[in-house]
Amino acid sequence: MIDVLKHVMEGELTKRQLYCINAYYFENRTQAEIACEMGIGISAVNKHLKKAKQRLFKVMRYFFQRLR
16 A cells, blocks of 8 residues: 555655655654745645645545455
8 A cells, every 4th residue: 555655646746745745744844844945835835735635535545446
């Protein structure tokens, strides 16, 4: 499942979404730190994370329904 998630992340997310997801969930950085690094507001980071999670959930749900 982890391999599928990594593949989906690389293929389905924008560069900004992918960066935010990696930094926030895998590198344990705060949204404020990510915002400062990217030169955007915290609300924009929050938006990227939200849209990325929605996309990942949708694709993963579709993928695993097809395995049944």
